[in-house]
Amino acid sequence: MEVNIKELENNTVVLKLDGDIDVYSSSDLKDSIFSQIEFGAKRIIVDMEDVYYIDSSGIGIFISALGVFKKVNGKICFVKVTDPVKKVFELTKINSFFPIFTSETEALENF
DSSP states (O other): OEEEEEEOSTTEEEEEEESOBSTTTHHHHHHHHHHHHHTTOSEEEEEEEEOOOBOHHHHHHHHHHHHHHHHTTOEEEEESOOHHHHHHHHHHTGGGTSOEESSHHHHHHHO
């Protein structure tokens, strides 16, 4: 999995993910998210357009990030979630903890 980082205004960061999120790639994702929190990001938009598989290790990282973000009054959301990932989000109920938007623009307007 590849993580591309784009910094926006107001301590907002977009993480564009490309590839599967599984036990083999989840440590890179964790490092990317938590380093952005350390650098002062208050809002992270996770672009899932090119992710077609996520396992429990990926779900666990997002739940961990949510806990850390709550402590620093930050927010995290998802955009462009593919159907296979959306099904996993629904099964695990992660969609009840994170806002999911269709585009980066929509996320920025509703964050």
